[in-house]
Amino acid sequence: MAEITLNSLAHSYGEKPDGQKEYAIREMTHVWEQGGAFALLGPSGCGKSTLLNIISGLLEPSEGEVLFDGKRVNELKPEERNIAQVFQFPVVYDTMSVYDNLAFPLRNIGVPEYKVRSKVHEVAEILELTEQLKRKAKGLSADQKQKVSMGRGLVRDDVSAILFDEPLTVIDPQLKWKLRRKLKQIHEQFNITMVYVTHDQLEASTFADKIAVMYNGQIVQFGTPRELFENPAHTFVGYFIGSPGMNFFEADLIQQADGTAAIRFGEYDITASQAMLAQLSDMQVNKITLGIRPEFVHVWDGKSDDAFLVEVDYVEDLGTYKILSFLFNGQMMKARLSEDQKIPSGQIYVSFPEQWTKVYVNDYLVEPKQETQDAN
Numbered sequence: 191m192a193e194i195t196l197n198s199l200a201h202s203y204g205e206k207p208d209g210q211k212e213y214a215i216r217e218m219t220h221v222w223e224q225g226g227a228f229a230l231l232g233p234s235g236c237g238k239s240t241l242l243n244i245i246s247g248l249l250e251p252s253e254g255e256v257l258f259d260g261k262r263v264n265e266l267k268p269e270e271r272n273i274a275q276v277f278q279f280p281v282v283y284d285t286m287s288v289y290d291n292l293a294f295p296l297r298n299i300g301v302p303e304y305k306v307r308s309k310v311h312e313v314a315e316i317l318e319l320t321e322q323l324k325r326k327a328k329g330l331s332a333d334q335k336q337k338v339s340m341g342r343g344l345v346r347d348d349v350s351a352i353l354f355d356e357p358l359t360v361i362d363p364q365l366k367w368k369l370r371r372k373l374k375q376i377h378e379q380f381n382i383t384m385v386y387v388t389h390d391q392l393e394a395s396t397f398a399d400k401i402a403v404m405y406n407g408q409i410v411q412f413g414t415p416r417e418l419f420e421n422p423a424h425t426f427v428g429y430f431i432g433s434p435g436m437n438f439f440e441a442d443l444i445q446q447a448d449g450t451a452a453i454r455f456g457e458y459d460i461t462a463s464q465a466m467l468a469q470l471s472d473m474q475v476n477k478i479t480l481g482i483r484p485e486f487v488h489v490w491d492g493k494s495d496d497a498f499l500v501e502v503d504y505v506e507d508l509g510t511y512k513i514l515s516f517l518f519n520g521q522m523m524k525a526r527l528s529e530d531q532k533i534p535s536g537q538i539y540v541s542f543p544e545q546w547t548k549v550y551v552n553d554y555l556v557e558p559k560q561e562t563q564d565a566n
């Protein structure tokens with residue numbers, strides 16, 4: 191078991207990269223603590239597989255280092271790193287029995303047969319493969335084969351970490367949920383560092399304690415599912431996590447005649463704390479992006495003096511909840527409402543609670559200015 195550190199790591203597939211754009215992994219320093227369950231979440235092409243292959247040793251990074259428990263492993267071959275990797279498609283020996291497939295990694299390192307037997311039975315039990323142990327792998331269904339693949343990763347006690355690269359791609363939708371739970375249970379039981387790559391936010395949040403969201407070769411936020419939802423550190427996290435994603439709109443920071451600052455969206459003033467306005471004034475920006483999740487838009491039943499009058503566009507009924515689309519200053523926005531909330535047609539009042547209205551500059555979240563403590 192190991193803590194995995196990426197130290198100023200970067201990777202370009204080209205020999206002579208010309209600028210950041212040519213890097214599949216842009217420079218990052220990052221730590222995955224020992225024994226954690228982590229997900230690497232991001233859209234296709236953001237660099238997830240590249241990063242996983244660098245950790246497992248299938249790919250040598252062009253810059254920086256990978257450390258296991260503080261020791262550099264860049265020069266170690268995959269088999270010397272004690273990493274188990276489970277890929278999208280099952281890797282099993284068709285002509286061998288399920289038992290021999292599971293026993294293979296242990297026999298390879300000379301584990302005595304009596305220990306092999308007990309470990310294979312333990313893992314088969316967890317993965318519900320005991321009844322299949324004598325069968326040839328060839329006759330198994332795709333999801334059973336993938337369970338065998340996972341089992342081969344789990345049999346060795348000495349692995350530093352298990353890396354999963356979209357392991358549920360071939361699994362039946364009904365079984366996906368069950369296997370995800372199983373993986374979580376296995377993690378709790380074995381306390382091995384696990385990194386799970388996926389482009390599916392639901393998969394990431396059921397499996398992982400902490401999720402690294404990747405975008406354009408960078409980890410833009412590393413946090414619990416709740417942190418990613420409540421406080422997206424980057425506009426991409428706001429957009430990618432949640433259903434539907436965060437509402438964004440461009441606003442202006444203006445300096446008023448009395449010397450105070452205000453945030454303006456068209457003719458509307460958007461409330462912000464003094465600490466936030468002070469921070470934005472310090473940053474000397476004019477344009478900002480505001481973000482609010484559809485769940486946090488407050489839709490009023492009737493008239494409200496502190497709310498904005500907006501135009502209802504349409505309401506989508508999704509069974510257990512509704513999505514209201516409305517036009518605010520010409521921009522389409524969404525609110526997520528409970529199924530029993532009545533929505534009048536025409537014009538309604540909405541407001542954006544200050545706590546949930548996030549401010550972004552150049553795509554990154556701005557935190558309100560901290561009061562400096564008086565030294566005396």
Ligand SMILES: Nc1ncnc2c1ncn2[C@@H]1O[C@H](COP(=O)(O)OP(=O)(O)OP(=O)(O)O)[C@@H](O)[C@H]1O
Nearest residue numbers: 203204214232233234235236237238239240241389
């Ligand atoms: N062998 C390669 N040679 C050159 N470029 C590559 C190679 N493998 C990946 N890339 C590029 O590196 C970037 C990151 O790809 P990577 O496969 O790591 O992304 P990913 O997030 O795993 O995507 P997916 O979910 O589609 O597998 C992409 O722009 C891709 O085209």
